Amino acid sequence: MKQAIIVGAQGVIGRYITAHLHGLGGWDIVGLSRRVPTEREFQARHIAVDLLDRADAEAKLSQFTEATHVFYCAFQARPTWAEHNAPNLAMLVNAVEPIARASSRLQHVNLVEGTKYYGSHLGAFKTPAKESDSPHMLPNFYYDQERWLRAAQVGRSWSWSALRPHTICGFALANPMNLMLNLGVYASISKELGLPLRFPGHPGAFTAVYQMTDSSLLARGMTWAATTPAAANQVFNLTNGDYFRWSNLWPRLARAFDIEAGPVQTIKLAELMADKGPLWATMQKKYDLQPHPYEQLAAWPFADYVWGSAWDIMSSTTKIRQAGFHDVIDTEEAILAMLADFRHRRIIP
Numbered sequence: 141m142k143q144a145i146i147v148g149a150q151g152v153i154g155r156y157i158t159a160h161l162h163g164l165g166g167w168d169i170v171g172l173s174r175r176v177p178t179e180r181e182f183q184a185r186h187i188a189v190d191l192l193d194r195a196d197a198e199a200k201l202s203q204f205t206e207a208t209h210v211f212y213c214a215f216q217a218r219p220t221w222a223e224h225n226a227p228n229l230a231m232l233v234n235a236v237e238p239i240a241r242a243s244s245r246l247q248h249v250n251l252v253e254g255t256k257y258y259g260s261h262l263g264a265f266k267t268p269a270k271e272s273d274s275p276h277m278l279p280n281f282y283y284d285q286e287r288w289l290r291a292a293q294v295g296r297s298w299s300w301s302a303l304r305p306h307t308i309c310g311f312a313l314a315n316p317m318n319l320m321l322n323l324g325v326y327a328s329i330s331k332e333l334g335l336p337l338r339f340p341g342h343p344g345a346f347t348a349v350y351q352m353t354d355s356s357l358l359a360r361g362m363t364w365a366a367t368t369p370a371a372a373n374q375v376f377n378l379t380n381g382d383y384f385r386w387s388n389l390w391p392r393l394a395r396a397f398d399i400e401a402g403p404v405q406t407i408k409l410a411e412l413m414a415d416k417g418p419l420w421a422t423m424q425k426k427y428d429l430q431p432h433p434y435e436q437l438a439a440w441p442f443a444d445y446v447w448g449s450a451w452d453i454m455s456s457t458t459k460i461r462q463a464g465f466h467d468v469i470d471t472e473e474a475i476l477a478m479l480a481d482f483r484h485r486r487i488i489p
């Protein structure tokens with residue numbers, strides 16, 4: 141029996157790796173986060189821990205004497221990019237050190253990074269981005285995390301891997317980066333107000349090449365990386381394996397919501413959607429939706445950021461394919477399927 145410690149188990153990545161390992165069988169799974177899961181579908185033991193509190197982490201994680209794998213997908217958002225470094229490095233160190241000390245059975249630590257490693261958030265960058273590309277101008281918390289993990293592993297019997305996905309397609313509550321929920325809530329409110337589905341971002345972002353990573357595909361890739369010798373001590377980009385343009389997908393999205401596709405009209409969602417909580421509460425009653433608080437469903441600054449990036453976002457996935465992970469997904473189909481799933485689960489009308 142392998143034991144997986146999922147660090148950040150309630151996030152848009154953590155939920156899916158938990159569900160994936162549960163489905164595989166043969167894994168004893170423990171999820172970590174501050175919030176205690178309330179949903180029946182959470183399929184693991186859970187321990188509430190604040191990883192920014194070293195004493196709390198030591199006290200709770202030193203019990204994992206049988207841990208074989210750590211899947212690290214916790215995240216702390218901060219107002220500026222520079223402020224991300226300290227808390228996100230501290231959480232990784234406070235999670236991995238006590239577990240590595242407690243368990244002589246530890247085999248692998250898998251870390252989730254992202255395309256921002258290449259500076260995709262700063263402006264146009266070299267595309268398709270390759271794992272061997274040189275870093276951008278600091279700071280970047282992925283650099284600090286990866287550098288620490290590489291050093292921590294030296295001389296140890298366990299190995300590490302890091303994956304670099306881009307804009308995750310999945311469900312989670314109260315997470316700062318969830319484009320799918322933003323899209324589902326924005327489109328539903330547009331329909332309720334009798335508006336066409338206008339692209340709210342930058343005209344350049346509407347036509348640029350974009351990529352995403354489906355949460356379930358990422359969970360399969362994380363499992364592969366954590367259990368495949370060829371992936372030991374390696375970094376891999378992991379996206380769905382294709383590219384798309386919002387301009388091609390937009391008419392299909394509008395059809396899925398049974399409204400007209402409008403043209404681009406650039407708006408700041410963080411400002412214009414801020415007052416729509418009461419409307420959403422009315423819609424939740426009218427359409428018999430789950431009573432998730434509006435502010436836990438949509439984090440508009442992330443949508444403004446994604447749809448404001450007017451440059452191509454492309455990673456090369458050649459390295460992971462050559463190493464043996466061949467799973468791919470059609471992104472347009474995955475987005476439409478995810479929105480249908482939100483509807484089925486009564487999250488959006």
Ligand SMILES: NC(=O)c1ccc[n+]([C@@H]2O[C@H](COP(=O)([O-])OP(=O)(O)OC[C@H]3O[C@@H](n4cnc5c(N)ncnc54)[C@H](OP(=O)(O)O)[C@@H]3O)[C@@H](O)[C@H]2O)c1
Binds near residue numbers: 175254
């Ligand atoms: N989301 C994306 O589109 C995306 C794209 C590419 C890369 N990434 C990268 O993937 C990684 C994970 O991001 P994510 O979007 O999956 O994050 P997320 O959905 O916000 O999940 C973060 C998880 O970390 C937990 N957490 C936060 N602070 C904690 C603390 N102090 N102690 C214990 N647990 C804590 C959260 O639960 P509690 O709040 O209950 O503690 C939650 O379970 C990040 O490095 C991110 O940059 C994300």
